[in-house]
Amino acid sequence: MRVLVTGSTTPLGTALVDALLAARDVELVLATGVEREPPRPIGPRFVYRAVDLRHPRALHDLLWDTARECGIDAVIHGMQHRRSGDRGPRVHAQNVDVTRGLVLGCTHHPTIRRLVYRGFGEVYALRATSDLLDEEEPLDFSANAPQWVRDRVEADLTVCAHLAGGLQIAVLRCAEILAPNTGSQLWDYLGSRVCLRPFGFDPMLNVLSVEDAVAAFIAALRSSEIGVFNIPGCDTLPLTRAIVESLRADIPVPGSLMAPLYGLRRWIAGFDFRYDMNVRRFHFGGVLDGTRARSVLGFTPRTPVRWPRPWWHLLIERLGAERESADQGLRPDPRNLPDRAPTRTTR
Amino acid sequence: MDATTYTRIVTKAPFHDEGYGFDVFGLHPPALASVVSASAPIYERYFRVDSAGAERIPKRGPAILVANHGGVLPVDAAMLCLDVLRRTDPPRIPRAVADQFVPGLPLISTLFARFGVVGGTRANVRRLLERDELIAIWPEGVSGPAKRFRDRYRIQNWRVGFAELAIRHRAPVVPVAIIGAEESWPKLASLRRFHMFGVPYLPIPATPVPLPVHFHIQYGEPLYLDRGLGPSDADDPGIVAAAAAQVRAAVEQLVDDARTRRRGVFR
Numbered sequence: 001m002r003v004l005v006t007g008s009t010t011p012l013g014t015a016l017v018d019a020l021l022a023a024r025d026v027e028l029v030l031a032t033g034v035e036r037e038p039p040r041p042i043g044p045r046f047v048y049r050a051v052d053l054r055h056p057r058a059l060h061d062l063l064w065d066t067a068r069e070c071g072i073d074a075v076i077h078g079m080q081h082r083r084s085g086d087r088g089p090r091v092h093a094q095n096v097d098v099t100r101g102l103v104l105g106c107t108h109h110p111t112i113r114r115l116v117y118r119g120f121g122e123v124y125a126l127r128a129t130s131d132l133l134d135e136e137e138p139l140d141f142s143a144n145a146p147q148w149v150r151d152r153v154e155a156d157l158t159v160c161a162h163l164a165g166g167l168q169i170a171v172l173r174c175a176e177i178l179a180p181n182t183g184s185q186l187w188d189y190l191g192s193r194v195c196l197r198p199f200g201f202d203p204m205l206n207v208l209s210v211e212d213a214v215a216a217f218i219a220a221l222r223s224s225e226i227g228v229f230n231i232p233g234c235d236t237l238p239l240t241r242a243i244v245e246s247l248r249a250d251i252p253v254p255g256s257l258m259a260p261l262y263g264l265r266r267w268i269a270g271f272d273f274r275y276d277m278n279v280r281r282f283h284f285g286g287v288l289d290g291t292r293a294r295s296v297l298g299f300t301p302r303t304p305v306r307w308p309r310p311w312w313h314l315l316i317e318r319l320g321a322e323r324e325s326a327d328q329g330l331r332p333d334p335r336n337l338p339d340r341a342p343t344r345t346t347r
Numbered sequence: 348m349d350a351t352t353y354t355r356i357v358t359k360a361p362f363h364d365e366g367y368g369f370d371v372f373g374l375h376p377p378a379l380a381s382v383v384s385a386s387a388p389i390y391e392r393y394f395r396v397d398s399a400g401a402e403r404i405p406k407r408g409p410a411i412l413v414a415n416h417g418g419v420l421p422v423d424a425a426m427l428c429l430d431v432l433r434r435t436d437p438p439r440i441p442r443a444v445a446d447q448f449v450p451g452l453p454l455i456s457t458l459f460a461r462f463g464v465v466g467g468t469r470a471n472v473r474r475l476l477e478r479d480e481l482i483a484i485w486p487e488g489v490s491g492p493a494k495r496f497r498d499r500y501r502i503q504n505w506r507v508g509f510a511e512l513a514i515r516h517r518a519p520v521v522p523v524a525i526i527g528a529e530e531s532w533p534k535l536a537s538l539r540r541f542h543m544f545g546v547p548y549l550p551i552p553a554t555p556v557p558l559p560v561h562f563h564i565q566y567g568e569p570l571y572l573d574r575g576l577g578p579s580d581a582d583d584p585g586i587v588a589a590a591a592a593q594v595r596a597a598v599e600q601l602v603d604d605a606r607t608r609r610r611g612v613f614r
Contacts, residue, residue, distance in 0.1 A: 128451035128545070129466030131372045132474050200453025204373045204460070236365035238373060255453075284450060287371050289470055291477075304366070 002028045003221065004062075004072045004112075006053065006102070007079030009033035011181050012118075012210055014040070016076065019214045021045055025222075030070050032062065032079075053079065054093045056101055063105040063112075071111050074221055077102055078118035080152070082183030084274050085266070087147040095151035100158045107167050116220045117159045119173035120152045121230065121288050126280040131204065134289040135173070135228045146277050163226055170220040170297075174231040175288050178207040178305040188273040190246040190308045196262070198255035202240050203285030208233030211303040219299040227296070230288040234301035239282065245307045255283070352387065352433065356380035359437040361407075363478055372442075372471065373460030379440065382462060383432050390429045393559050394422075394527065400566030401434035404521055409476040410569070411513055412441060412483040413594050414523035415602055416491025417499060419552040423528035423562075427483060428462075430564050441483040442475050448545040467508075476516040484509045486591070489547050493537065499529035500602050507591035510572055515581035519569035520594050524601035527562035530612045560612055565605045567597050 003020055007013045008031030017039055020026045030047045031039065038048035049066055053059045079098060081091045099117070106112045124133050125140040139153050156171060163169050178184050186207060189195060208231065216231040243250040253261065262275040275282070293299045309317075357380045363370045368377070390396050404410065414427055424443055431441045443459075444467045450456045465471045467484075475482055485491060490503035513520050533553045541549035572590040580586050 128449075128456075129447055129468045129471070131450075131460075131466055131468070132470045134470040137470070198453075200457065202373075202457045202460075204369065204371065234366065236371050237367040237369060241367050241369070285373075289474065291474075 001026050001074060001221070002030070002070055002072045002111075004030045004032070004067050004070075004075045006032050006075070006077045006098075008048070009035045009037075009039050010078070010082070011179055012177060012213055013078055015210050015214050016078070016217055017046070019218060023218065028070055028072075030067060030072055053098045053102070054090070056097075059098065059101045059105065063102075063109055067109070068111060073111055074114040074116070075102065075106055075112055076116045076118070076217055076221065078217075080118070080120075080155070080183070081148075082181075084146065084148045084183070084185065084272055084277055091147060092151055096155045096158065099155040103159055103162050103167070103169075107162060107165055112167070114168040114170075114221070114224070115159075116170045116172065116217055117156075118217070119156045119159070119171045119228070121173050121175045121232075121286075122149055122277075123153045123156050123173065124286065126284050126286045128284050130284065130286050132289045133230065133286050135230055135292055146274065148274075148277060160228065163228075168224055168226055170223070170225060171228045172216055172220055172231045172293075173228060173288065174213055174216070175206045175208040175233050177210060177213055178233075178235075178307075179210050180308075182210070183272075185273050185278055186242070187308050188271055189278070190242060190248060192248070192265070192271070193310075194249045194251055195243045195246075196251050196253050196258060197239055197243070198258055198282055199252040201255075201283045202238045203281065203283060204236060204238055204287055205242055205281070205285060206232045206236045206287040207242075207305050208301065209235075209303045209305045212301040215302070216293065216297070216299045219293075219297045223297050225296050227292075229293040229297060229299075230290050231293055231299065232288040232290040232301060233305065234303065235305050236287055239285075242307075247307075247309050247313055255279075258282070350384070352384040353377075353380040356383060356432060356438050356440075360432075360440050361437065361479075362440065371474070372463070372465045373457075374440065374442075374463040375461045376440070378461040379432075379463060383429060386425075386429060390426065390433070394426060394531070394557075394562040395559075396426050396430055396562040396564060398430045398434060398564035398566070401430065403566045403569055404431065404435055404439065404481065405519060405569065406435070406437075406439075408479050409516055409518035410481050411509055411518050411520045412481065412523050412566075413509055413520055413598060414483065414485055414525050415500065415502060415598055416485035416487045416528075417494070417525075418492055418528035418557070419532040419534050419550045421485075421492070422531060422557055423525040424483070424485065426528075426562050427523060427525055427564060431481070431483070439481045441481050443483045444472065444485075446488050448547065451545045453544070472512055473516070476512060476518055482518075486595075492534070492550065493548065496529070496533045499533075500526070500606060502595060502599055502602075505591060505595050507587050510590035510594065511581045511587045513572045514576055514587065514590060515578045517573045517578075519571050521569050522567035522594055522597035522601055524565045524567075524598060524605045525562070526565075526602065526605045526609060527560040527612075530558065531560040531562070532557040558613075561609070561614060563605050563609055565601050567601050570594060570597060
């Protein structure tokens with residue numbers, strides 16, 4: 001299997017490239033990103049191209065020159081603009097036009113047979129009764145939805161429109177990946193000392209770890225099944241419990257105050273969290289139903305997320321892990337050490 | 348608080364924990380057990396709930412309780428859920444299916460979710476039946492509590508969705524009659540223009556609190572609506588309507604029998 005990965009310099013893309021290179025049945029990984037530096041050293045099985053896919057010519061050349069030469073037979077498209085506050089035609093081009101161009105290019109490509117598209121659970125229109133969201137739930141077509149959501153709905157539908165064609169397409173509508181630098185709204189929300197939430201509501205949330213997202217993409221890559229699949233994570237819990245897990249203070253406030261307070265916070269401190277994007281989720285929840293992914297792709301989430309805990313707690317955890325390893329006469333395994341403190345996305 | 352009831356529900360009731368002590372719909376057994384044990388005086392002494400036939404509820408596997416509905420607020424639903432929890436062994440947590448507007452109500456939506464109430468969508472109910480849970484449905488919906496006092500115990504608009512689910516998922520339907528709710532808290536009037544939080548109307552009760560009416564709950568024999576049918580027959584509107592009518596007739600019969608048997612509203 002020879003795989004093209006877009007957006008390879010993101011945390012998800014980097015983890016995906018590493019997992020693909022660790023798989024024996026993957027002969028070559030062609031990764032792309034806008035950064036000049038590749039996410040890992042170039043090797044015999046790893047090729048990196050720094051390319052801005054928003055330019056149609058660059059996308060065309062990537063598919064019909066490099067990808068054809070490499071004999072790429074599968075594409076994982078995970079490139080989406082991450083910051084919620086950015087908008088305009090350039091963001092739309094990255095989110096939608098690149099996806100459209102890539103799907104059309106893959107449809108007529110001589111070697112590419114399969115496309116795995118990273119969709120988003122945020123495309124669903126949340127309603128009061130939608131505790132569980134299966135693949136048949138209506139999508140959010142509201143005109144007042146932020147561009148972040150509208151672009152994702154448009155890109156999702158663009159891919160879905162080609163499901164009946166010759167290209168094998170799997171759309172993975174992933175739950176929110178709770179990790180730094182992934183564009184996670186919850187990560188940013190839980191990163192502040194005090195978490196406000198609408199009074200009287202404690203919705204159920206589901207979050208996905210990077211490890212599980214990677215496992216889902218690889219399962220979809222190895223399968224020949226076509227269609228839309230919800231990819232939930234293994235952490236399903238109420239919002240208040242997520243706040244407790246992150247060791248933050250939970251303060252319920254009247255719902256009408258949430259938007260101005262978070263708007264002010266965003267304006268002053270430059271946080272990425274937008275309450276208007278999360279208002280329905282913070283009232284009604286909505287957990288992706290992963291039955292189809294489990295039965296068709298064989299994907300079951302197994303890895304819990306790492307909560308965005310304060311720096312002092314992470315330091316204590318790290319010191320504890322180091323001391324435990326020293327007691328056993330071992331060097332600590334860096335993979336088992338807690339992550340660094342949550343980073344904030346600034347404007 | 349009744350410690351035995353609490354322990355029984357927390358330790359014995361089957362429950363699909365998603366890892367943090369909650370199921371995917373927000374059910375939290377300790378919260379449910381607390382309210383069940385705390386409400387024992389209301390169940391035992393105030394309403395003196397008297398039930399018969401609880402042994403007809405399947406001990407395991409998917410099943411649907413279908414009952415009549417009345418009263419200003421869903422006191423009948425609460426009494427049925429309490430009765431099922433107390434009279435089944437091991438206790439089965441009834442997953443009451445609420446009307447569309449309930450999950451949008453502040454505080455109530457969260458409390459109901461912790462007690463096992465779910466929104467009535469196809470995906471929600473399918474997941475519950477696939478996980479062998481016990482569902483409680485009031486097919487009259489809002490039309491049951493909205494009816495006039497003189498129409499009490501007359502089945503109103505009878506939805507058929509439960510019959511489709513029962514056929515598709517091969518779940519037995521247990522018809523249930525609840526007697527007492529209509530007299531316990533009669534409705535004086537309705538403010539039809541009040542739609543805050545999506546409520547269909549605002550009921551004005553005739554009394555500030557429910558009257559201590561003697562509640563009777565009667566469970567009927569389980570009905571196997573899927574007998575001789577396949578899951579695809581659930582798509583046939585005629586078959587579904589006939590199955591729903593069969594359950595309606597069974598509930599009406601149970602209601603009539605129970606009303607005939609009772610000696611008085613408060614006795």
